[in-house]
Amino acid sequence: MNALVALIAGVVFGAGLLLSGMTNPANVLAFLEVTGHWQPALAYTMAAAVAVAFPAYAIVRRRRRALLGEAVAAPEQSLADAPLLLGSTIFGIGWGLSGVCPGPGVILLTTGSQPAFAFVGGLFVGAIAANVAGGRGHPSLARLGVRRVR
Amino acid sequence: MAGEVIPVWRSVAGGALIGAAAGLLMLVNGRVAGISGIVARSLQASFGKQAWRPVFLLGLVLPALFLGVGPVDWSAPSSVLATAGVLVGFGTRLANGCTSGHGVCGLANLSPRSLLATATFVAVAIVTVATRHALSPP
Numbered sequence: 001m002n003a004l005v006a007l008i009a010g011v012v013f014g015a016g017l018l019l020s021g022m023t024n025p026a027n028v029l030a031f032l033e034v035t036g037h038w039q040p041a042l043a044y045t046m047a048a049a050v051a052v053a054f055p056a057y058a059i060v061r062r063r064r065r066a067l068l069g070e071a072v073a074a075p076e077q078s079l080a081d082a083p084l085l086l087g088s089t090i091f092g093i094g095w096g097l098s099g100v101c102p103g104p105g106v107i108l109l110t111t112g113s114q115p116a117f118a119f120v121g122g123l124f125v126g127a128i129a130a131n132v133a134g135g136r137g138h139p140s141l142a143r144l145g146v147r148r149v150r
Numbered sequence: 151m152a153g154e155v156i157p158v159w160r161s162v163a164g165g166a167l168i169g170a171a172a173g174l175l176m177l178v179n180g181r182v183a184g185i186s187g188i189v190a191r192s193l194q195a196s197f198g199k200q201a202w203r204p205v206f207l208l209g210l211v212l213p214a215l216f217l218g219v220g221p222v223d224w225s226a227p228s229s230v231l232a233t234a235g236v237l238v239g240f241g242t243r244l245a246n247g248c249t250s251g252h253g254v255c256g257l258a259n260l261s262p263r264s265l266l267a268t269a270t271f272v273a274v275a276i277v278t279v280a281t282r283h284a285l286s287p288p
Contacts, residue, residue, distance in 0.1 A: 002179050002199075002202050003201055003202050003205045005174060005175065005178045005179050005202075006175065006179065006181070006202035006203070006205045006206040006209065007205050007206070007208065007209040008171075008174065008209065009171040009172070009174045009175040009179075009183060009206060009209065010171070010205065010206040010207060010208060010209020010210040010212070011171075011209040011210070011212050011213060012167050012168075012170055012171035012174070012209075013167070013168055013171035013172070013183060013206075013209070013210055013250075014209060014210040014211060014212060014213040014214060015167055015213040016163075016164045016165065016166070016167025016168035016169075016170075016171060017164065017168065017210075018164070018213050018214060018217065018219065018220065019160055019163055019164035019167060020156070020160060020161055020163075020164025020165060020168070021154055021156045021160060021161075021164070021220070022164070023214070023219050023220070023222070024153070024154065024219075024220065024221055024222050024223055025222070025223060025224055025225050026152065026153040026154070026221075026223035026225060027153040027154055027156060029153065029225055029279060030152065030153025031153075032272075032275045032276050032278075032279040033276075033279050033280075033283070034276055034280070035280060035283070036283070037152055037153070039153050039155070039156070041153075041156040041158075041160075041161045042161075044158060044161035044162055044165060045161045045162070045164055045165035045168070046165060046249075046253055046254065046257075047165065048161070048162045048163075048164075048165025048166045048168075048169060049165040049166070049168040049169035049172065049254045049258075050169060050254055050257045050258045051166075051169060052165070052166045052168075052169025052170050052173060053168075053169040053170075053172040053173040053176070053254060053255065053258035054169075054173075054258045055173065056172075056173030056174070056176050056177040056258075057173070057176055057255070057258045057259040057260075059177060060176050060177055060180065061259065065180065066176065066177060066178055066179055066180030066181075067177055067178045068178055068179060068180070070179060070180030070181075071180070072176070072180040078263065079262050079263060079266060080263075080266055083244045083245060083246070084244075084245050084246070084263055084266065084267055084270075085245075085266070085267075085270060086241075086244060086245075087240075087241045087242065087243070087244025087245025087246070087267075088241065088245045088252075088266075088267040088268075088270035088271040088274070089241070089270060089271070089274050090237050090240055090241030090244065090245075091237065091238055091241030091242050091245060091248060091271045091274075092241070092270060092271035092272070092273065092274025092275040092277075092278065093234075093237050093241075093274055093275070093278050094233075094234040094235065094236070094237030094238035094241060095234070095238060095249075095271060095275045095278075096274065096275035096276070096277070096278025096279045096282070097226060097230055097231075097233065097234040097237070097278060097282070098225070098226060098230070098231050098234035098235070098238070099225055100231070100234065100235075100238070101185075101186075101238060101248050101249040101250075102185040102186040102189055102238065102239075102242065102248050102249075102250070103185040103210065103248075103249065103250050105235070105238070106185065106189065106207060106210055106211060107210060107211055107214045107219060108219065108222065109211065110211050110214040110215050110219060111219060111222060113222075114228050115224045115228050115231050118228035118229070118231045118232040118235065119231040119232065119234060119235040119238075120235060121232060121235060122231070122232040122233060122234065122235020122236040122237075122238070122239060123189065123235040123236070123238055123239040124189075124193065124235075124239060125235070125236050125239060126235065126236040126237060126238060126239020126240035126241070126242075126243070127186070127189065127190040127193065127239040127240070127242070127243050128193065128239075129236070129239075129240055130190075130239070130240045130243035130244055131190065131194075131243060134243075
């Protein structure tokens with residue numbers, strides 16, 4: 001049942017990304033390029049997504065459980081810490097260079113093209129590097145609170 | 151980078167589908183539709199109780215496999231894209247979320263951390279694009 005719901009959610013998510021046009025890096029960059037021919041489409045997409053997802057999150061927050069019984073943790077209330085800010089900064093640089101974030105990256109693999117494999121290959125390397133570094137407890141990362149992904 | 155002119159209904163309907171998918175996954179399964187985390191954890195374990203992640207990723211690519219992705223305009227050579235991928239992979243693990251995990255799910259959950267993360271990566275991406283333009287005028 002969990003897997004079926006995940007499959008349906010994946011299909012609907014993928015269809016939404018395609019329909020929104022955000023699988024095309026140029027459309028993402030057109031939003032990020034505020035000094036040029038700025039296109040607000042990404043903001044409309046994100047606002048609609050947040051608005052539609054909001055009630056489901058509100059229900060689960062109140063129940064503290066999903067419908068299939070899984071306990072759901074309340075959102076962390078702490079605001080800023082170093083990994084959040086540093087990680088988001090590093091991600092922002094990569095996103096600005098490419099116009100691609102993980103969801104569209106995975107979908108673009110279906111084109112079978114070299115740029116898509118280059119991006120997602122890099123994505124794997126970066127994720128594994130963060131995990132290995134966190135898992136080994138490298139002092140500089142430990143100070144940032146980075147731990148092995150579970 | 152010009153981009154396509156996307157009708158507002160497509161942005162809103164596409165976003166609504168993304169939100170519906172994220173809402174469904176949380177409401178029924180209690181899982182966050184954060185794709186950077188789903189990809190990273192799929193690399194570690196893809197069986198048993200973890201199997202939902204690769205199954206979600208399979209679903210994610212199905213519409214594109216059947217319908218195609220439409221126009222794709224890469225803005226950078228593959229060497230830059232590979233570098234960008236490393237930054238995205240490392241950064242999203244460090245921050246524990248990307249555009250979907252923080253930008254959609256976290257904001258829908260009214261998480262202050264996700265709001266800060268989203269504001270940060272959007273602002274940094276805008277500066278990155280502006281810097282790249284300044285260094286190499288069209």
